[in-house]
Amino acid sequence: MAREYNHQEVERKWQAAWERDGVYHVSDSPASASAYVLDMFPYPSAQGLHVGHPEGYTASDIYSRYLRARGTTVLHPMGFDAFGLPAENYAIKTGTHPAKTTQENIDNMRQQIKRLGFSYDWEREVITSDPRYYKWTQWIFIQLFKHGLAYESDAPINWCPKDKTGLANEEVIDGKCERCGTPVTKKQIKQWLVKITDAKYIERLLHGLDTLDWPESIKTLQRNWIGRSEGAEIKFEILNPKSETNSNSKAINSKQYITVFTTRPDTLFGATYMVLSPEHQLVDVITTDKQKKTVDKYKKEAAAKSDLERTDLAKEKTGVFTGAYAINPANEKKVPIWIADYVLSSYGTGAIMAVPAHDERDHAFAEKFKLPIVQVIKPARVMPAMNPPMGSAAAWGMGDSDLEYTCWTGDGQMMNSGKYDGLDSVEGKEKIIADLEKKGVGRKAVNYKLRDWLFSRQRYWGEPIPIVHCEKCGNVAVPEDQLPLELPNVEKYEPTGTGESPLAAISDWVNTTCPECGGPAKRETNTMPQWAGSNWYWLRYCDPRNNTQLADPEKLKAWLPVDMYVGGAEHAVLHLLYARFIYMFLYDIGAVPQEVGEEPFAVLKNQGLIMGEDGQKMSKSRGNVINPDDVVDKYGADVLRMYEMFMGPFEDAKPWSTQGIVGIRRFVEKVWDVGARTAPDAAASDDVLVHGTIKSITEKIEQFRFNTCISDLMKWSNAWSGPVNQSEFEIFIMLLAPFAPHLAQELWSQLGHDSYIAQEQWPAYDEFKIVETEITYAIQVNGKVRDTITVPAATDEQGTIQIALQQEKVQKHLKGEPKKTIFVKDKLVNFVT
Numbered sequence: 001m002a003r004e005y006n007h008q009e010v011e012r013k014w015q016a017a018w019e020r021d022g023v024y025h026v027s028d029s030p031a032s033a034s035a036y037v038l039d040m041f042p043y044p045s046a047q048g049l050h051v052g053h054p055e056g057y058t059a060s061d062i063y064s065r066y067l068r069a070r071g072t073t074v075l076h077p078m079g080f081d082a083f084g085l086p087a088e089n090y091a092i093k094t095g096t097h098p099a100k101t102t103q104e105n106i107d108n109m110r111q112q113i114k115r116l117g118f119s120y121d122w123e124r125e126v127i128t129s130d131p132r133y134y135k136w137t138q139w140i141f142i143q144l145f146k147h148g149l150a151y152e153s154d155a156p157i158n159w160c161p162k163d164k165t166g167l168a169n170e171e172v173i174d175g176k177c178e179r180c181g182t183p184v185t186k187k188q189i190k191q192w193l194v195k196i197t198d199a200k201y202i203e204r205l206l207h208g209l210d211t212l213d214w215p216e217s218i219k220t221l222q223r224n225w226i227g228r229s230e231g232a233e234i235k236f237e238i239l240n241p242k243s244e245t246n247s248n249s250k251a252i253n254s255k256q257y258i259t260v261f262t263t264r265p266d267t268l269f270g271a272t273y274m275v276l277s278p279e280h281q282l283v284d285v286i287t288t289d290k291q292k293k294t295v296d297k298y299k300k301e302a303a304a305k306s307d308l309e310r311t312d313l314a315k316e317k318t319g320v321f322t323g324a325y326a327i328n329p330a331n332e333k334k335v336p337i338w339i340a341d342y343v344l345s346s347y348g349t350g351a352i353m354a355v356p357a358h359d360e361r362d363h364a365f366a367e368k369f370k371l372p373i374v375q376v377i378k379p380a381r382v383m384p385a386m387n388p389p390m391g392s393a394a395a396w397g398m399g400d401s402d403l404e405y406t407c408w409t410g411d412g413q414m415m416n417s418g419k420y421d422g423l424d425s426v427e428g429k430e431k432i433i434a435d436l437e438k439k440g441v442g443r444k445a446v447n448y449k450l451r452d453w454l455f456s457r458q459r460y461w462g463e464p465i466p467i468v469h470c471e472k473c474g475n476v477a478v479p480e481d482q483l484p485l486e487l488p489n490v491e492k493y494e495p496t497g498t499g500e501s502p503l504a505a506i507s508d509w510v511n512t513t514c515p516e517c518g519g520p521a522k523r524e525t526n527t528m529p530q531w532a533g534s535n536w537y538w539l540r541y542c543d544p545r546n547n548t549q550l551a552d553p554e555k556l557k558a559w560l561p562v563d564m565y566v567g568g569a570e571h572a573v574l575h576l577l578y579a580r581f582i583y584m585f586l587y588d589i590g591a592v593p594q595e596v597g598e599e600p601f602a603v604l605k606n607q608g609l610i611m612g613e614d615g616q617k618m619s620k621s622r623g624n625v626i627n628p629d630d631v632v633d634k635y636g637a638d639v640l641r642m643y644e645m646f647m648g649p650f651e652d653a654k655p656w657s658t659q660g661i662v663g664i665r666r667f668v669e670k671v672w673d674v675g676a677r678t679a680p681d682a683a684a685s686d687d688v689l690v691h692g693t694i695k696s697i698t699e700k701i702e703q704f705r706f707n708t709c710i711s712d713l714m715k716w717s718n719a720w721s722g723p724v725n726q727s728e729f730e731i732f733i734m735l736l737a738p739f740a741p742h743l744a745q746e747l748w749s750q751l752g753h754d755s756y757i758a759q760e761q762w763p764a765y766d767e768f769k770i771v772e773t774e775i776t777y778a779i780q781v782n783g784k785v786r787d788t789i790t791v792p793a794a795t796d797e798q799g800t801i802q803i804a805l806q807q808e809k810v811q812k813h814l815k816g817e818p819k820k821t822i823f824v825k826d827k828l829v830n831f832v833t
């Protein structure tokens with residue numbers, strides 16, 4: 001007799017009961033066993049949840065529920081990343097104040113999330129646009145400022161012409177705005193920067209990665225973004241141009257140098273010309289009068305290009321000669337100085353020694369402008385199997401330079417390099433640096449690609465930067481007891497596009513008095529980037545209502561670091577790098593207790609992208625977007641949860657399938673039906689199935705292999721026909737509960753329990769009931785059985801042989817070392833003498 005499963009009624013009922021009884025609330029003083037399971041919090045969007053949200057949230061929920069059942073106290077909170085561009089752009093589009101739209105969107109999304117039955121402790125919710133929260137975001141900024149790590153600068157910055165705001169380097173993806181895809185331009189405005197490159201942090205940000213259990217791909221992205229390069233700085237003396245007239249020549253009468261950064265000092269003898277970035281400060285000093293016009297024109301053109309365009313390997317190289325020369329310190333040869341846009345002003349020293357025989361960009365440039373190419377590294381003899389670059393001499397197993405190859409960028413043997421000839425280039429590198437150092441024209445140097453973090457936005461919907469500009473005292477922090485510095489309410493919140501924030505127009509807010517001297521002063525009108533609030537939010541969950549501290553260190557000690565952090569991979573060098581930096585800083589100033597270490601997220605798991613049913617990325621324009629609400633209405637939250645876990649490996653991208661959803665719904669109905677035909681005295685399934693499944697699911701939850709957990713449950717349910725043993729079924733629904741908490745709870749109560757299954761203990765399994773626990777071996781000497789031994793099944797080959805050798809009867813026939821030992825797994829050991 002099939003009974004209908006009314007998911008709407010069941011899910012609504014239990015969600016209300018959980019909330020009423022505070023089933024997922026955790027107190028502040030956790031027992032010794034505690035865990036912090038964190039989701040990346042969403043930004044409130046008018047579209048509400050998309051199917052990607054429940055993927056990560058379900059995984060972390062399963063994991064949290066599992067840990068609780070194992071007796072662990074779990075902190076599992078949720079909140080909203082509510083300041084920033086998406087919220088503000090939506091407000092502008094709809095003509096409604098962002099405070100209002102943000103509130104509405106949060107209320108809607110919270111409802112959507114609650115409908116999925118996640119075990120969040122909602123009492124700990126944080127919202128980054130709440131003044132009680134951003135008071136502490138501002139406090140952190142002031143600490144950065146006081147420690148010299150937040151500073152003002154007016155260098156050119158990345159500018160999104162559509163969003164009308166400055167962007168951090170991390171927000172520029174392939175030359176485009178991370179948010180809207182508009183090509184980024186440069187703009188010169190006064191800006192706040194955070195010194196993430198500070199010597200106190202950069203190496204820790206790099207080496208800390210080695211200690212983290214994160215996906216390798218994310219760690220590699222961060223390493224590459226930090227971009228540490230070891231090499232040398234080498235000084236080239238500028239030759240005073242004699243044959244040319246130069247009205248600036250006075251400036252270079254005393255010795256002047258161009259310093260370059262190179263990772264290949266071993267190629268110094270092959271440096272046949274130099275290149276300055278068009279912005280280099282020496283360009284105007286050295287350029288000859290004859291070349292001045294050409295150089296100025298080129299500088300203008302370069303300024304209009306993006307870094308991406310400039311450094312693209314495939315782009316045709318451009319550049320112009322300055323008319324000036326320098327002296328290569330290795331061989332005293334005169335080398336021409338050019339300017340070219342493939343050399344960036346923002347990296348290294350903004351100048352290079354060009355080695356066209358061994359650097360591809362230099363090679364292309366030299367070919368185009370007919371500059372000399374001098375080979376100084378001979379490829380080492382490489383075997384073809386070692387995969388040298390295609391077409392290189394080495395690819396043919398030859399290392400000889402008389403074979404043709406265009407540009408060898410690897411290591412090898414030095415040649416055309418005077419006394420260094422014949423040296424291995426790796427060794428030669430050290431020798432050359434040491435010799436240059438003796439002459440005072442070189443030294444070891446390390447460079448990083450990471451740049452300071454642009455921290456101000458010319459937008460309304462963000463935390464006001466708590467700084468006052470005073471003519472007498474300069475930049476002064478707003479006193480901490482005056483925080484939060486509230487975002488004033490405005491009529492006009494549209495970005496101005498001038499580089500000024502809309503706040504600049506509110507004169508009675510802008511004009512204030514200096515906290516230091518009491519004189520007239522003006523408030524900073526830029527706001528903070530969205531990252532400011534998401535940099536530290538997981539700390540606040542530990543103590544969300546604290547009004548005197550960011551969080552009580554004792555409470556932080558109880559929960560931190562985060563044991564499991566789940567979210568999308570798109571944050572690899574944005575949120576995840578910023579968050580590590582801010583945490584390290586808070587650790588250094590004692591706001592994060594020393595006991596918890598300086599890395600915030602011990603384990604990170606990235607969910608894979610859910611694609612549309614057509615295998616394409618879900619997007620409105622393609623019309624392949626699945627709305628989770630519709631799925632919940634039609635099939636239920638448990639089905640959505642289980643389906644998303646069943647789609648495939650958690651980390652993989654996978655396409656949506658309506659058929660797959662239907663299959664999971666059928667499974668839910670099947671379990672529901674079985675619930676009506678359990679009996680205490682019905683025959684139970686065999687031990688290997690029951691205990692084997694418990695073991696498998698236990699291990700696979702810990703490994704985040706949820707798809708296999710669900711197939712394990714399906715396999716088990718396939719073994720049932722007729723009445724099902726009640727105790728066995730209870731174990732089954734306990735294993736099901738983290739995945740389908742509503743269904744499991746309903747069945748649990750129908751079986752007569754008045755407890756919450758979420759508070760029950762995880763089923764134990766008995767290892768002995770799963771596998772054959774012991775194995776008996778026949779022990780032969782020269783093919784004749786002399787004894788038998790019984791060993792635990794887990795004993796390996798060597799262990800088994802050792803035990804066999806020790807047997808008295810074996811020893812008697814063996815007389816000394818066996819010549820040969822034959823091992824047949826699970827059967828026999830034969831010693832041949």
Ligand code: ANZ
Pocket residue numbers: 228229261262263264267277342343344345346347348349350351352353354355358359409447
């Ligand atoms: C000579 C040389 C010879 C180089 C050779 C490479 C190969 P990474 O590894 O990314 O740090 N370089 C230095 N500053 C630059 C700038 N501002 N803009 C563009 N290129 C710059 O790269 C370091 C190498 O990139 C440096 O080593 C320099 O070229 C170039 F066979 O110097 B090399």
Ligand code: ZN
Pocket residue numbers: 470471472473474476514515516517518519521
């Ligand atoms: Zn002042």
